[in-house]
Amino acid sequence: MFSIINPFNSAFLAEHQYFTDQQAExxxxxxxxxxxxxxxxSVDERLNFIKNLKFSLKKNKKSLAEYCTNEMGKPIKQSIAEVEKCGLLCDFYLDNAGTFLKSYKITTDGSESYVTHEPLGVILGVMPWNFPYWQVFRFAIPAIIAGNTVVVKHASNVAGCGKMLEELFIDAGFPEGIYQNLLISGSQVEAVINNPLIKAVSLTGSEKAGASVASAAAKKIKKAVLELGGSNALIVCEDADLNDTIPIAVKARMQNTGQSCIAAKRFLVHNNIYNEFIEKFTSAVKELKSGNPMNEDTDIGPLARKDLAEDVEKQVNKSVAMGAKIVIGGKRNEAFYEPTVLTGVTKDMPVFKEEVFGPAVPVLSFNTFDEAIQLSNATGFGLGVSVFTGNINDIKQKIHLFEEGAVFINAMVKSDPALPFGGVKHSGFGRELAENGIKEFVNVKTVYIK
Known part of the structure; x- marks a missing residue:
């Protein structure tokens, strides 16, 4: 048995029992x-169930959001936005899945040649707690539309959200077995991957978890899609409009209390505007309201667990001991960690070289854009980068220099149903969303007729 504890007030929420290996099988x-x-x-028949699911999602939006906020501390307005985003993903695939999965002909020396897209079978999803609905939807919806069935091992600290998701599919009238919540521990995942009925696995999580899952899948010659950590740079060029940039920069770092793989975790600001940026950015951060995540005016809630707040505290404190300066923040109270801005940071400090999964950001200066690119690439991660500039055409010529899965200009890095999502280097491999995502778990079958 394990208990779920509200990170805001340490209140007991529920108790759950992991499935036995036999139950999982x-x-x-x-x-x-x-x-x-x-x-x-047919694809159209499957999409009819997705239409029902969208209705169930809308009907249960309030209860879904409250579960999320209670279990992992996300401010309620952000929890609601997450549920709504799941509906947008359904809309995207309702409009486009038929085209994505359509067979197509190829001209060869044969009388007929074409390609079809066929489902693989049962796909395992290993999902994280930071976006307990969105992460699952972006994996499960395209996989199911493609004709697969899925079993989802969700993060234990959002077990209630995991059960709610399964109930959504039941409420939407899906046949038994299309979507199932697999309430197992992390130590049981490898045995599930080894099960011959599992044909592939998708994981969103840490580097360590990704390496473990990828290794287990590779041993059984099974496909894996990994969406792992990130340490995205946010680059502010000398010609950037700070009035437009600052609000986006605040959201890019502080949304979900900084607990996002695609959050802007390292700020790189041109030396000529560095002091002005620090002043305006810290002023904007001070306006953020921390408190009860169930209050609609709360911007910053607790981290999902106390130990996660302690991890951020250690990274910041070690960086300060190495010479970094705290401009604002730097204090922890149980699972709460203050929004924190640091200067005087060097590349060997934890807040630069490690992923900081919380509301703390180092701000470094650069003199040339080539220097900014080098700093941006000076990480083992490669999920995304944001560049703020008044000269878009110039930056477009240098996009190829970034070792990233995505480059966003004058915008924060975000996931969009219409855009492929994923990273390079230690941020993983494979893609979610868009046409790429729906084709990750299909057999692209070639047919040739002489």
Whole structure:
């Protein structure tokens, strides 16, 4: 048994029991048997269930948001926005999945040649706590539309959200076994991957978890998609409009209390505007309201667990001991960590070289854009980068120099259903969302007729 504790007030929320290995195997067998019927449905027939799911999502928006806020501390207005974003993803695939999965002909020396897209079978999703609905939807929805069935091992500290998700699919009328919540511990994941009925796995999580899952999948010659950590740079050029940049920079770092893989975690600001940026940015950060995440005017809630706040505290304190200066913030109270801005940071400090999963940001200066690129690339991660500039055409010529899965100009890095999402280097491999995402778990089958 394990307990779920509200990170805001340490209140007991619920107690859960992990499935036994035998129970997990039974769930997977149900998914496998259901796959053979589900795959025979046309894409349009599958999409009818997605329409129902969107209705269930809207109907249960308030309760879903409250579960999220209570279990991992996300400010309620952000929890609501997350649920709504899941609906936008459904809309995107309702409009485009038929085209993405359509067979197409190729001219060869044969009488007929074409390519089809066929589902693989049961897909395992290993999902994180920071966006407990959005992360699952962007994995599960395209996989299911493509004709697969899925089992989801969700993060234990959002077990209630995991159960709510399964209930959504039931409420939407999906046949048994198309979507199932697999309430197992991390130590049980490898055995699930080893199950011959599991055909592939998608993981969103830490480097350590990604390496473990990828290794287990590789041993069984199974495909894996990994969306891991990030340490995105946010570059502010000398010609950037700070009035436009500052609000975006605040959101890019502080949204979800800094607990996002694509958050802007390292700020790089041109030396000529560095002091002005620091002044305006810290002033804007001071306006953020910390407190009860159930209050609609709260911007900063607790971190999802006390130990996560302690980790951020250690990274900041060690960096300060190495010479960094705290401009604002730097204090922890249980699971709360103050929004924190640091200067005097060097590349060997934890707040620069490690992923900081909380509301703390180092701000460094640069003199040339080439220097900014070098600083941006000076990390093992490669998820995304934001560049703020008044000269877009000049930056467009240098996009290829960034070792990233995404480059956003005059905008924060974000996930969008219409855009492929994923990283390079230690940020993982494979892509979610868009056409790329729906084709990750299909057999691209070539047919040639002489």
């Amino acid at each position: 039974a769930k997977i067998a149900i998914a496998h048997n259901s796959f053979f019927k589900w795959r025979l449905n």
